[in-house]
Amino acid sequence: MDMIRYIFFALLMAMCHAASAVLRVDSIRFPQQIYLSALVRQGSLLLSPREDIPQNYCAGLDVRLGWQTDNSSGNLFDALYRYPHYGLGYYMGNMNGIIMNSSAQAGFGKPAALYVFFGSPVLHSKRWTAGYTISAGMSYNFNAYDPEEAPYNMLIGSKQNAYIDLSLDVSLTLPLRTTLSAGLSFQHFSNGSYQKPNKGINLLSGTLAYQWNSFRRSDKMYARTAIPAWENMLEWYILSGGGVRMIDTDFDKSNPRSGRRWSCNTISSAALVQTSFRRKFGVGLDLFYFDWGQHVLQYRAGKEGKKDAKTSIADNMALGLYLAHEVGYKRVWMITDLGVYPFGRVGDNPVNPRIYERVGIKWHLSDRLFAGIAIKAHGAKADYVEWSLGYSLIKNRLL
16 A cells, blocks of 8 residues: 555656656646645654553644645735745555554554644755645544554544644645655644544554646745734633543553543633734633533542532533733634643542643634634643634634
């Protein structure tokens, strides 16, 4: 299968070069700024220094259809991000080379993912570009944990998972509207604790990409645009969010499938100051309702031989205070929150750790209404996926 991917990659390069030469692409009018790329990757599972597994090898192929922005649009955000590129991609991987135990019969299968991506140059010239790309989507077809068929695949418990890819790359533009790129990629697969086990799969890979462009790169593409002066702007919003996570019903750590799913609900409010066209900083307050809190008390009372455990709705609640940070591109904003439980207790069970994180995306549907999706985590370990809908009490003058 890996050989087929490499052959496909080589054939695609040859076909694009041949078509460009034979058809004389300079005389053909294509949709402006469209490009098609194929990317091969080869790497391994990221392990801690104490971990050692019998076999650690993975490979993959990505096909992408993208759009390259330039200064012709006059868009302010494009200029702020040095004229980024974005589009849709499809990933086909092979993780059967990752063997977690010598008794294991197979690895994690041949997953695939459909995703959107956004890339921005950091350094650039007429021919060379160095930058980053962020991708996010949904993956499927994992050989997930199964007590009988895959008992050693303890990293992932579901066949469908969220997909995130962060990469750094250097690109060289060649004649015939082609670009070659090489880079380093970090991939993460997780279901947000919807299905146990969910330690997550983290891959580190080297990448090589071939790209055919419907346009010619030039210095004019990156010509500077005058940025108007910025006046700080206040944002104050409220939102309601929720998700689902799996908790061990009988706290049997030896059986990852012994749990049941519980709801997680949030009411949040935050005040932020937008200090530039693309950054916001602020503080916020979270009120959480986790419906497993009372269950914790009742379970502990039963273990201690107590028949009646006095519980209330307060045992399901927790308060969070957080620092908020957002980075935006047009109507899409990436949120990174760092919070703390000041009282540190949920269901009479100390929250460990007290610190929590939230990383996600917020999409402004109008100048006041927005929707979001985020991963709430503790110590970079996913707690649950949080879907939200919010309303800004102060109208955003940029939307």
